[in-house]
Amino acid sequence: MQNVLIYVILAVFGLVLGSFLNVVIYRVPRKEGLAFPASHCASCGHKLSPLDLIPVFSWIVLRGKCRYCKEKISIRYPLVELLTAALFVLTATRAGSVWELVLSLATVLFLIPIAAIDFGHYIIPNKILLAFLPVAVTSAVVQVVSQEQVSLFYDSTSPFSPLLGAVAASGILFLIALLGFYLHGREEVMGMGDIKLLVILGALCGAKNILLVLLSAVILAGVASIVMLVLRKKGRKDKIAFGPYIILAFYVIVYWL
Numbered sequence: 611m612q613n614v615l616i617y618v619i620l621a622v623f624g625l626v627l628g629s630f631l632n633v634v635i636y637r638v639p640r641k642e643g644l645a646f647p648a649s650h651c652a653s654c655g656h657k658l659s660p661l662d663l664i665p666v667f668s669w670i671v672l673r674g675k676c677r678y679c680k681e682k683i684s685i686r687y688p689l690v691e692l693l694t695a696a697l698f699v700l701t702a703t704r705a706g707s708v709w710e711l712v713l714s715l716a717t718v719l720f721l722i723p724i725a726a727i728d729f730g731h732y733i734i735p736n737k738i739l740l741a742f743l744p745v746a747v748t749s750a751v752v753q754v755v756s757q758e759q760v761s762l763f764y765d766s767t768s769p770f771s772p773l774l775g776a777v778a779a780s781g782i783l784f785l786i787a788l789l790g791f792y793l794h795g796r797e798e799v800m801g802m803g804d805i806k807l808l809v810i811l812g813a814l815c816g817a818k819n820i821l822l823v824l825l826s827a828v829i830l831a832g833v834a835s836i837v838m839l840v841l842r843k844k845g846r847k848d849k850i851a852f853g854p855y856i857i858l859a860f861y862v863i864v865y866w867l
């Protein structure tokens with residue numbers, strides 16, 4: 611019963627923080643501040659009242675339309691809120707200690723906006739990566755200081771594990787990027803954002819896991835590209851965002867395998 615209560619509280623927290631993540635996903639790639647201006651409709655600019663801002667509920671009551679201009683509000687908003695709540699609860703079921711729980715929930719809070727922004731804009735903002743970095747550093751420090759496996763991400767308790775993890779997969783991508791630069795000049799083969807993301811995730815989960823994440827992400831992205839080519843959603847030359855596949859692979863491998 612106590613557990614059920616904790617999960618309900620986490621789900622509510624997830625919905626509220628998911629609502630904040632929507633602001634991050636919309637504003638950070640547009641270089642807008644997070645706190646100001648206050649929440650407003652993206653079409654008509656009307657300031658939103660607290661009643662318009664209740665996670666999921668407002669979107670359903672307003673039938674996905676702005677109360678003031680009747681413009682459609684993307685289903686992305688309630689989906690991000692529900693996804694955050696769901697991942698909070700799922701992640702909590704895997705955590706064995708308070709440290710694990712805190713670090714895992716923090717990781718979820720960064721992975722969702724990174725995946726969404728990369729998917730929509732083909733960038734991973736440095737601001738978000740910089741804010742994410744302390745999570746990996748804290749995880750490494752707590753791990754090394756306490757000499758026990760406090761984070762469910764780790765595959766070993768060696769102090770070198772986070773360092774090796776940080777360079778293992780990112781190093782491979784960096785070499786590929788260098789080679790691409792050498793062969794094609796300015797054309798970017800692999801985004802620097804993906805490399806930085808792999809540094810942080812690698813520090814969190816160790817070398818073995820992050821190499822498995824990279825391999826799985828390459829396979830996932832390859833299959834997705836073929837499917838999109840067949841469905842003619844994308845052309846041969848179109849960009850694809852790699853970040854979401856890295857994140858999907860990371861979450862599944864680290865938490866569920």
Ligand SMILES: [Zn+2]
Nearest residue numbers: 651654676679
């Ligand atoms: Zn409006």
